[in-house]
Amino acid sequence: MQLRRTLATVLLAAVVPVAAACGTTAEAASTTTSSTSSTSDSSVADTGPSGGRGGQGGPGGVDVSSVTTEEQLVELVQEAYGDGGLDLHRGHQPVQDVLDEVLGISHDELHVRMDAGQNLAAVAEDLGIDPQELVDAMVESWSPAIDTVLASGAITEAEAEQYRAALEEAFEFRVTWDGEEEMPTFSGPEA
Numbered sequence: 001m002q003l004r005r006t007l008a009t010v011l012l013a014a015v016v017p018v019a020a021a022c023g024t025t026a027e028a029a030s031t032t033t034s035s036t037s038s039t040s041d042s043s044v045a046d047t048g049p050s051g052g053r054g055g056q057g058g059p060g061g062v063d064v065s066s067v068t069t070e071e072q073l074v075e076l077v078q079e080a081y082g083d084g085g086l087d088l089h090r091g092h093q094p095v096q097d098v099l100d101e102v103l104g105i106s107h108d109e110l111h112v113r114m115d116a117g118q119n120l121a122a123v124a125e126d127l128g129i130d131p132q133e134l135v136d137a138m139v140e141s142w143s144p145a146i147d148t149v150l151a152s153g154a155i156t157e158a159e160a161e162q163y164r165a166a167l168e169e170a171f172e173f174r175v176t177w178d179g180e181e182e183m184p185t186f187s188g189p190e191a
Contacts, residue, residue: 067145070154070188073163076145077186080138080170084183088114090174098137103127120175131175138171139164162189 067076082090089111092099099110103123113123121131143164150160166186173184 064142064145067148068152070149073145073149073155074186074188076142077163077166077170080142080167080174081183081186082174082177084177088117088119088177088179090177092120095138095141098134098141102129102134102137119177119179124175135168135171135175138175139168142167159189 064076067073079094082092084090092110096107099120100107103110105113105123105127110123113126114120118126120134124131124134146155146160146163146167149155149163150157155163166189170184170186173181
């Protein structure tokens with residue numbers, strides 16, 4: 001009996017931080033499905049493809065649909081790298097819809113594969129999918145933020161192209177990250 005309790009404690013300690021990073025804890029599930037919780041409740045996770053917060057969405061919690069300034073665009077690109085503190089998972093909640101669509105596996109299966117040491121590129125390759133397809137889909141899902149800032153006149157077309165390239169580089173890093181390489185810092189396009 002003691003062995004079971006110890007094993008359960010160890011498993012719980014390993015699973016809860018990863019589940020929280022993905023917005024899959026029971027608390028997050030109950031608060032997002034409860035009809036009585038308000039949208040201002042800080043425990044409600046943004047589970048859409050465009051955002052997240054704190055530990056669930058990445059370092060900045062930038063919402064793609066609300067980006068209107070170049071400063072927010074810089075934060076968005078930085079967030080695309082993911083949260084290195086979450087190991088290979090890198091906090092995939094903000095891109096979960098893309099992962100579901102492109103990989104075609106359940107969130108739980110993705111966790112099993114990543115917990116076994118596979119990064120997103122290895123998962124894709126095991127499923128017969130070119131990892132670049134995953135990168136392209138992630139870039140496409142976050143590119144509307146660049147278009148919004150471009151349309152506002154805050155950046156030029158040349159800067160928008162630099163942001164698109166930076167976004168692609170960030171998602172390539174996230175998809176292929178081996179758990180060793182230090183996460184780059186993005187501070188804006190080259191002048």
